Amino acid sequence: MNPMIKAIKTAQRAAGIDQVCHVKNVKQISGGLTNSCTGLTQNQQRALLKRYQQMVPKQELPKQLKLIYSLWGQLARAGKVKQDSKQACDAFCEKFCDGKRLYNAEGHWQAVTEILKQWLNRKETNHA
Known part of the structure; x- marks a missing residue:
């Protein structure tokens, strides 16, 4: 698996994003051209990864x-x-x-x- 796709999937799980929302995010990033992150350009993949990373809840230290x-x-x-x-x-x-x-x-x-x-x-x- 492509390292960028793997990173996107990891961030997706960490942020708790289900597959339906993931597809909506991919469509939004691609301007409706694809529903799969493999169909995104490298810049679009980076944008999607950044979006997911920003959605991961920050854990407060005890x-x-x-x-x-x-x-x-x-x-x-x-x-x-x-x-x-x-x-x-x-x-x-x-x-x-x-x-x-x-x-x-x-x-x-x-x-x-x-x-x-x-x-x-x-x-x-x-x-x-």
Whole structure:
């Protein structure tokens, strides 16, 4: 399957667009010339993909995850971690989540939050 068609179909499913509405969208984009995305020009396919991507509902991060990422950012600003990114935070937190991705380890979020809070509040001692 053409990668663009595959992307359109994936976006269609993600946006919850049924086949009847999909055909209507294709007809509208093509000016009534076709009812299949394979009959669209590349520009029309891109326009359809963009339309579907804009219709996909945005998922809000759970409050506990927002707090974890916020604490990580505070650690970075305090110079206690090198990289202020979600990826760096996720990589660090996997150690405390039995190897699970942070997003999929809801049962560990409270413990991770406490670890990050303690780290943030820890005073660095100079052993020189």
